[in-house]
Amino acid sequence: MRLAEGLLEQAQHLVKREPKRPKQASLRRAISTAYYALFHLLISEAVLNWRRAEDRVELARMFEHTHMRSMCANKRDELNKEFKKKQKAGRPNQEEAVKRNLHRVVNTFVQMHEQRELADYDYSGNWTRTDVLPKVEGVAAAFKAWKAIRNEDIAQAFLFTLLYKKRR
């Protein structure tokens, strides 16, 4: 099992670990682990494009959380605008279905990045299973969405942006 899938499975375990009175530690770690599952899924997919397998481990270290989030937010906003225009244009097609899946992935990343910050560093609130369960399931849905589109040009082009930074 790859790291990303293992982390997702661990998050799913943590959110259900104490059926009656879930511990804050379990719920917070479930959020954090689910985020890292998606983070590592995208990185592991991106580095597969590097032909020399022995360099992929080092390449994977070059990805940054905030840059990835920023690229995900940009792609989400771009797709939102496109969907809005298309709403008026007519029936969805295969191309739009691919874009909807990519939207699910990038939107989940943005949401989970922020929730991970809260779960790991913010003591002010209590987490509940009603909140955490759908967030973990949302990451599982993003995994499925990614697997459906991983070989599409738009998905591969998006992976490149996660590493690429424009020169000033």
Add this chain to the structure above:
Amino acid sequence: MPVVPSGIVNQRQLPTAIQKAADALAPDVVRIRYALTIDSTGSAAIFFRVLLSDRASRPDRVYETTERITAKILEIVQPQERFGMEAYFNFRSESEQAKLHDAAWE
């Protein structure tokens, strides 16, 4: 005619839009509270705290419920388009809140 700063207008429009969303989502949504702040990237943000009925929070349906509710709130409030804010969502059931007595969710 006096020019009202857009921020003030928005502050008046926002609660109205949120209440409209809460009304549209009843009885699954009991109430919606929110906080205007900045997120971890420093962007203006709204954090919605959505209190759900126990029926809507059943584990076997809570994912679909929260997806639908999130989409409806975004559609009605339009935090990004109308107010320039990133939106985040947290959910809680009535019975969970009854145990926690968390003032921010009352």
